[in-house]
Amino acid sequence: MTGPAISVNLNKGQADMSKTSWIRRSGLGLAALAGFILPAAAGTLDTVKQRGTLQCGVSEGVASFSEQDAQGNWRGFDVDFCRAVAAAVLGDAGKVAFTPLSASQRFDALKGGKVDLLARNSTWTLGREAELGLAFAGITYHDGQGFLAKRSLKVDTALSLDKAKICVEAGTTTQLNLADFFKANSMTYEEKVYPSAAEAFAAFESGQCDALTRDQSALHGDRLRLAKPAEAIVLPDVISKEPLGPVVRSDDFPWFTLVKWVNFALVNAEEIGVSSTNLDEALKSTKPDVRRFVGAEGGFGKALGLDADWAVRAVKAGGNYAEIYERNLGTGSKLGIPRGLNQLWSMGGVLYAPPLR
C-alpha cells in the first residue's frame, strides 16, 4: 500500500485537492490521513467537551439502576455507567447532568439530541436499532425472565415446575415466554393472569400461585417486598433474553465507539485485576495488558479522542464492572442478585469484552 494510492481512493467526492497534495507532500500514513479527512471528532464528543457536562438519560426511578436519594443525588448501576463515561471524557465523574425520562420519552429524547447517551435499563432489540436509528453500545446487564417460587415447593430449578400455578402479567412478552418455556420442556402449568405486575405480585404473595414470573432483576426486588422474603426463592433459570445497555444515536460512530469501549474497559478492568482500590499499583505494572489499560502503551486514548488515561479515569469514577455490580445490585446491595450471566465469561457468565489492544 502506498500513500498516493490511498489518498486518491479517499479523495473521491470528499477531500479537496490542496489537502490531498499537502498530505502527499508530508508523507503521512493511512491513519493520519483518515483522521484528517473524516470528521472523526466533530460530533457528540466535541459537544460534550465544549459543554463540560455529559447529558445522560436515565429512568424516573428504577431501584438500584437509576434513582435519586434523599439529597437528590443520582445512584445506581446505570448512573455509575454515565459517571464512568463522564470521567473518561471530561476527567470528572461529577460532570453529568441526569435527565429522567419515561419509557415512552426516552428514544425521542436521545434522537432529538436532548441527551448524549441513554442509560435507562433499555432492552437491545432489532427494531430499536433498525427502525429508530439508534445504536446499542454493548450490554451492561444481561437480564431475562425468571421465576420467584415458594420455598415450600422445594425446587431448585424451573424445570421442576411441572403442573405448578404460575402468576403472570397479562398481554406481555412475559406471558408468551412462559408458554414457550413450558412447551419446550414438555411441562404443563396453570396460568393465573393479572392485568398488572402489581396484581400478579399481590396474588403470589397471598398464595394464589406457586411461582411468579417476570424479569429476574425485578423478581429480586419483589422478593424483598414479601412479608416473609425467606419463604420464596428466585430460581436460577433465565428463560428469555433481555440485554440492557447504553444507547446512542446511530449517526455518530466515533461517539458510539467511545461509549462502547468505556463499557469494555470496565469489564476488562475486572478481568485483568484493575480496580478503584489499586490504580496506583496498576500504573506501575509491567504487565503489557495492564500497561495498555492505563495508557502507558498503545496510544488508544488519543485514537478515541481522549487522554491516555481515559480507562483509568473510568475505573476511578466508580470502580470496575464487578465493583459497580456488587455495590448496586450484588453483595453490597439489599437486592443481592447473584452475578449469574453478568459474570465474566471465564468465571461462569457471559461477559466477554474484546481485548484493549
Added chain:
Amino acid sequence: MNQLLRTALSGLAMSGFGLGSLVALPGAASAQPRPPAAIQETMEIGDEPGRVSTEEVSITEGPYARQMVLFRSNEAPGTVVIHSAERFLYVVQGNGRALRYGIGVGREGFTWSGQVQVSRKAEWPDWRPPPEMLQRQPYLPRFMAGGPGNPMGARALYLGSTVFRIHGTNQPETIGQAISSGCFRLANGDISDLYDRVPVGTKVIIRHKATL
C-alpha cells in the same frame, strides 16, 4: 494422645481460656482419627478460640446464603469451584447451575490457583496454630482439640497435600470477609452441608483475582 492433651491444656491454661471451653474437648478429641503425618495440623486462621458457635448456624439471608445460582461451567457436576475475590464457593450441578456458598477467605497467604483434590475429610478437626501465628498472637493455644469453640469449626475438607483446607468457623459473621490467614471458611451449618455433598477425591478449582 496424652502428650497432645497436655499440650492443649497447658496452651489453653496459659492463654487464660475458661474451663467451659475445655470440658468438652477430651471426648471430642479422642473421637477423631489422627491425620496422616504428611498433613500438617498447623493452620493460620481465626483468633477467637473458645468462642462457641453451634453446629447448626448457617447463613440464611442475603447474598452469602446458600443458594442455587446460574453458573456456566464445563466442569463435571460435583466439582467444587472457589472464587476467592467474590467470596463464593460453587458446587457445579450441571445444566447451567451451581450451588453457591458464601465463604470467608485469607487476607493474604493462599495465592495459589489451580486444581487440587479433596484428600481427606474430618469432623470437628483439631487446631495447631503455626509458629508464625503464635509469634504474632502469643496468647493462642499451642493445640486445641476439635469442638464447638474451635476456630476450625464443625468440618474440614483437606486440599491435596497442602496445609490449606475448606473448614467451618466459630465466627459465622466473618463470612464474606477476608480475615482468616489462608483458608476458606464457611459457617458451620454450611460446611456440614458441603461436607455431606463432597466425597474424598472431589476436584477443587481455586481462582483468585488477577495480579497486576
